[in-house]
Every structure is written in structure tokens, then in C-alpha cells.
Amino acid sequence: MDQALLAGREVHDCWNSIGVRGDKSCPELARHAHCRNCPAYAATAATLLDRDQRGPAGGDWKRDFAAEAPAGQREMRSAILARIGQEWFALPILLLDQVTGHRRIHSLPHRRSPALLGMVNVRGQLLLCVSLAHVLGIADESMSDERRRMIVIRCAGGRVVVPVDEVQHHCRFHEGEVLPTPATVRKAQAAYVTGLLRVAQGTAALIDGDRLAEAVEQSLA
Known part of the structure; x- marks a missing residue:
């Protein structure tokens, strides 16, 4: 380019x-x-x-x-759509650092957290890799085709990699377009989901970036 x-x-x-x-x-x-x-x-x-x-x-x-x-x-917000298993999530743009192709995850001995998958080399820098599916309480984390990607997110302690099954386009939406969070949302996700967005794929759960970043950091403690 x-x-x-x-x-x-x-x-x-x-x-x-x-x-x-x-x-x-x-x-x-x-x-x-x-x-x-x-x-x-x-x-x-x-x-x-x-x-x-x-x-x-x-x-x-x-x-x-x-x-x-x-x-x-000025009341518009931006997010990128990411799929984990069969579920779509809208991740705030300001949470993200970059999107990259799926890379080899190097396992770590004596992992303290089940959410910690290992280390990933991103542009010559080794970053911790965390299971976003585990943090959000999604049991089925099947990532087996060419659409899988890795997203680098910003946390207070530095950058962390989270793998997803697919990344779709960047979207902008107005606050008034956010639908209420349904009572059926999983308990593990309820703390991070602030509402739903209607997207081409159906609906996407809108994620609170600050809460998610905090949860990811806590999973590394």
C-alpha cells in the first residue's frame, strides 16, 4: 500500500x-x-x-x-466486529491496537490462569495471548479456518493478544441505535456487554472496552 x-x-x-x-x-x-x-x-x-x-x-x-x-x-461511536464461535461482538476501536493474521501460540510452562494461552510474536515483539472466549464465558472456541485472526488490544499494563474466529468491517453507530441487553445474556458476559447492535450478521454484543481490558489484565494476575 x-x-x-x-x-x-x-x-x-x-x-x-x-x-x-x-x-x-x-x-x-x-x-x-x-x-x-x-x-x-x-x-x-x-x-x-x-x-x-x-x-x-x-x-x-x-x-x-x-x-x-x-x-x-459527535455522538457516533466506532467498533470492529469480531466473531468468537457463533457469536458476534462489537469491540470499541479505542480498545484496539491492531489486527493481524493468526499466528503460532507458544505455550508457557506452569500457567497460572486457564485464560492465558501463551505468547505470540507480533512484529518481533512477544506478547501475552489471552483467550477472549474464556473471559466472556464462551465454551466453544473452534478456530479452524482461514478467517481466524488475532487482535492486539491495549491494557493498562501493555498490549495483549486475543484470538478470534473472524474479523469483519469497522462500523460506526449512534448511541440511539444500541438495543438493551437481553435478560438471556450469559452471566459471564453481562459485566462486559452494554447492549446489542443490529449488523449484517444479525446482532452483535457491544462490549465495554474498559471493563474488558480490566478483565483481561486480571486473567494474567
Whole structure:
């Protein structure tokens, strides 16, 4: 991907114009079958998510992100959709550091927590890998195809890797679009789910990023 594009932090959503969500004229579709399998799709996700917390002018990019939003969109929120087993979750963008392909998990001897899966090498740095399925109380953690991904999240103690079965597009939503959390939500998830979002896949549980990050850190204690 063009380095000038990365420097400007622009996003070229080609899947919406010439990909599976557009006119399907992209020549790469013949080789990859679906945009989510294309390196350009993964690179765009990295452009969106793999950002420093400090902007190029030394400012706080989280503050700038909010400040630059048009007046009519300042109550909008952003999330990325991730699937674990059969369930979809909306993870707040500000919780995320980057999305990467599935990588080998190196086991650790004498693990103190069942949620701790091991260590993962991400761009030359070894990071702890935690089972998000375990934290959220999801029994079926079947990750067996090419869609599986790893998400690096930010916690107070540093970055942590969580594996998921699939990552879909970044979405924006208004607070008024969040549906109440149903009484049937699992007890283990109730502390982290703040509501439901209607998405193309059906519904996604909206996650409280701060609570989830705290739970992930506690799972390492």
C-alpha cells in the first residue's frame, strides 16, 4: 500500500467499490474469492487500527478523532466486529491496537490462569495471548479456518493478544441505535456487554472496552 496513504491515515475501502460490496470488478477476486482474504483488506485494517496514541503533531489522536467529527456525528461511536464461535461482538476501536493474521501460540510452562494461552510474536515483539472466549464465558472456541485472526488490544499494563474466529468491517453507530441487553445474556458476559447492535450478521454484543481490558489484565494476575 502507498506509504503516502499510510502517512495520511486515509482508508481506501476498495471492497465497497470494486470488491464484494461493490461491482466485483477487482481482478484480485479471482484469486482470493473474497475481499477478506486479500492482503489489501488486511493492510487497510492495519491502517485504521495500528496507530500511535500520539499524532504526528504530538497531539492526542483520540482527542483529535473526536474533534474532527462533524457536528452531527459527535455522538457516533466506532467498533470492529469480531466473531468468537457463533457469536458476534462489537469491540470499541479505542480498545484496539491492531489486527493481524493468526499466528503460532507458544505455550508457557506452569500457567497460572486457564485464560492465558501463551505468547505470540507480533512484529518481533512477544506478547501475552489471552483467550477472549474464556473471559466472556464462551465454551466453544473452534478456530479452524482461514478467517481466524488475532487482535492486539491495549491494557493498562501493555498490549495483549486475543484470538478470534473472524474479523469483519469497522462500523460506526449512534448511541440511539444500541438495543438493551437481553435478560438471556450469559452471566459471564453481562459485566462486559452494554447492549446489542443490529449488523449484517444479525446482532452483535457491544462490549465495554474498559471493563474488558480490566478483565483481561486480571486473567494474567
